[in-house]
Amino acid sequence: MLQQHKLNLGVLLFTTVWMPSANADELYSDTKLVASSAAVSLRDMIHGWDGGFQDGEYAYADARQRLGVLVGDPQGSHWLLEWQRRWHYDLSFSKGMARYYRASETGEALQQDESLRLDIRAITATGLNFGKQFELTEQSLKLTPSVTVYRADSWQFGHLNGWAAAGSSGSASATLDYHFNEDKLLEYQVDPAAGWGLSFNLGVDWQIAEQWRLRGQIDDLWNLWRMEDSGYTDACINFDSPSQSVCTSSATASGKSGQEVFYGRLRPATEINLSWTPQLKGLQLGINLYHQGDYSRVGATVRQQLADSWSVHSGIYSSRQLGAGVGWKYLALDLKLDDYRMANVRDADFNLRLALPF
Numbered sequence: 078m079l080q081q082h083k084l085n086l087g088v089l090l091f092t093t094v095w096m097p098s099a100n101a102d103e104l105y106s107d108t109k110l111v112a113s114s115a116a117v118s119l120r121d122m123i124h125g126w127d128g129g130f131q132d133g134e135y136a137y138a139d140a141r142q143r144l145g146v147l148v149g150d151p152q153g154s155h156w157l158l159e160w161q162r163r164w165h166y167d168l169s170f171s172k173g174m175a176r177y178y179r180a181s182e183t184g185e186a187l188q189q190d191e192s193l194r195l196d197i198r199a200i201t202a203t204g205l206n207f208g209k210q211f212e213l214t215e216q217s218l219k220l221t222p223s224v225t226v227y228r229a230d231s232w233q234f235g236h237l238n239g240w241a242a243a244g245s246s247g248s249a250s251a252t253l254d255y256h257f258n259e260d261k262l263l264e265y266q267v268d269p270a271a272g273w274g275l276s277f278n279l280g281v282d283w284q285i286a287e288q289w290r291l292r293g294q295i296d297d298l299w300n301l302w303r304m305e306d307s308g309y310t311d312a313c314i315n316f317d318s319p320s321q322s323v324c325t326s327s328a329t330a331s332g333k334s335g336q337e338v339f340y341g342r343l344r345p346a347t348e349i350n351l352s353w354t355p356q357l358k359g360l361q362l363g364i365n366l367y368h369q370g371d372y373s374r375v376g377a378t379v380r381q382q383l384a385d386s387w388s389v390h391s392g393i394y395s396s397r398q399l400g401a402g403v404g405w406k407y408l409a410l411d412l413k414l415d416d417y418r419m420a421n422v423r424d425a426d427f428n429l430r431l432a433l434p435f
Contacts, residue, residue: 102148103432110427111346112138113372113396116175120420126182129421132172135371139346140164145206157208157223167198167344169371173241180246193239193251198343200302202227202274210280221280229272229302233257234341239314239323248317252324253332255310256339265334267308276300276343288356293349300343307339344370352380359383365392374424376400396424407432 114122115133122136145159173191180187208223239251255262258269277300281293312332313324326332346369354361359382367374376394383389392400394413402411413426 102146103434104146105144105430105432107141107143107145107430108428109430110138110140110425111367111369112140112426113374113424115371115423116179118421118423119425120422126179130175130179133175134170134172136166136168137369137372138164138166139369143206153212155210155221157206157210157221159206161204161206161225163200163202163204163227165198165200165202165343167370169196170194174237177241177249184246186246187241187243189243191241191243193237193241193249195235195237197233197235198341199231199233200227200229200274200343201231202229204228204274204276206278208278208280217284219282221282223278223280225274225276225278227274227276227302229258229274229304231258232272232302232304232307232341233259233261234339240319240321242319242321245317248319250315250319250322250324251313253310253312253314255312256304256307256341257310258304258308260308260310263310263312263314263330263334265308265310267306267336269304269306269308269336272302272304272307272339274300274302288354290352290354291349292352293347296346297343298345300345302341302343304339304341306336308334308336309339310334359388363392365394374398394424398424398426400426402428407434 112119114136116136117126117130118128121128141161141163143159143161145157147155147157149155171192171194174193174195176187177191177193204225204227206223206225208221210219210221212219235253235255237251237253239249241249253262258267260267276297279295279298281291283291285291310332312330313326314330315322315326316329349366350363352361352363361380363378363380365376365378374394374396376392378390378392378400380388380390386406388404390402390404392413394400397415398413400411400413402409409428409430411428414422415424416422
């Protein structure tokens with residue numbers, strides 16, 4: 078059954094943070110990836126858990142492709158309007174769930190009884206984002222609140238809790254509370270209309286002192302998604318006649334399925350950058366923090382200005398990633414990976430931005 082639960086992470090391996098980099102009006106295009114898989118590589122998360130495996134408790138990816146315009150007004154503020162396409166996957170699971178899924182993929186027997194827990198929040202959506210930058214203190218502290226209105230094309234929200242028996246690769250008992258536009262587990266057929274979402278975000282840019290600068294972004298600070306006629310399943314599942322059950326079913330699965338109004342929320346993502354510019358020409362040192370749900374990383378970065386329009390940077394991160402990038406006045410490229418062999422990558426971050434002033 079869990080064969081059908083594989084997520085199409087290949088599509089989403091492209092979140093984005095809006096931190097205005099200049100005072101000029103501009104048109105911009107941006108594509109960014111943040112993805113991390115604790116138990117298996119990103120490739121195996123897509124194609125099957127038959128490669129390298131370690132105990133892990135999450136898989137996360139957020140991707141946005143954006144096209145927008147940034148315009149200043151006579152008061153010195155800036156207004157943002159952008160279109161975006163978003164893919165978001167947030168899975169949290171017990172180590173026992175990871176071991177059980179691995180066993181079901183490979184046919185190997187579990188070495189011990191395992192506790193099963195899985196929480197999923199997944200959205201594919203198209204949205205319009207509107208924001209304004211406010212200067213609270215002249216040239217020192219700027220806040221950028223923004224609101225994104227989404228149309229949700231696909232979604233999965235659910236919670237599974239149960240138990241799996243040692244000596245088997247498939248025997249398990251679990252309760253399931255699951256909302257979806259397409260049933261990936263039990264194949265209950267629905268054809269719901271698109272849902273809607275609302276997300277509030279907040280950006281901060283603070284010149285603390287002449288050499289110190291703090292920039293941050295919180296996405297989905299508050300958010301709410303409404304599906305008018307979402308498919309749902311509330312069920313008891315017992316596979317391969319488990320010796321111990323957490324619930325009672327008359328067959329492999331029993332319960333109720335149908336369509337109903339559903340409200341869901343995503344967990345916020347926070348990114349913070351603290352930079353220091355020493356009295357050395359063109360050099361900048363920084364500390365970076367990214368956190369969302371079960372996923373966190375901290376990094377140290379070095380940036381060197383080569384000329385008026387060019388810069389290069391590199392970084393090292395607690396997620397075992399090494400990063401490198403290049404910046405030009407119209408283009409920025411950044412890449413972070415934890416392994417040069419693409420088949421083994423578990424943590425990836427990619428950002429490509431093109432900005433044209435007018």
